[in-house]
Amino acid sequence: MAGRTAALAVAALGLMGLGVVARLRWPDSAPALDCPPEAVRMGPDGIATCGDGLAPSGAQALALGRRLDLNTATSEELALLPGVGPSLARRLVEAREEGGGFESWEQVDAVPGVGAAKLQTLQAATALGAPSDAGPVW
Known part of the structure; x- marks a missing residue:
């Protein structure tokens, strides 16, 4: 029984350590694009970019936080x-x-x-x- 408890404790500590590493590597709040929000355009593939493309539609604008x-x-x-x-x-x-x-x-x-x-x-x-x-x- 003690071996089983020790194995569970090691597994729990491993998961906690994995959680700490994931939290430290989680994306920050920095913008993904280097342009102001009004300059964001949608490429033909539907990906937001800076520069050429179409202005975001209503749903896309909402998704971009506009x-x-x-x-x-x-x-x-x-x-x-x-x-x-x-x-x-x-x-x-x-x-x-x-x-x-x-x-x-x-x-x-x-x-x-x-x-x-x-x-x-x-x-x-x-x-x-x-x-x-x-x-x-x-």
Whole structure:
């Protein structure tokens, strides 16, 4: 029995040591690209690069931690936001089209289904006009 306990202790210590090594080698928070967020482009293979390529789509921009323009985002892109869903995204797009675009957050708040919590989510993940990329969304 003592041999079995010792073997388990050695295995546990080995796993703990492996965890420490993995934690020390874990990726840091430094950006993966050497360009500002607004200069990130998507190559034909779907990989983000600096330089040539297309501007990221709504879903790609969200994955890169960038804000969406609430006045140009599609309902599919808006539905990707936490707590928004397809029906609220559709109502947002309809209200935007009927009013000629959102000029204030009060107009967004007036859309049925947008309450205080969803308004905060929209303010964090979107901008009224071209986003400034002043930092990560989340």
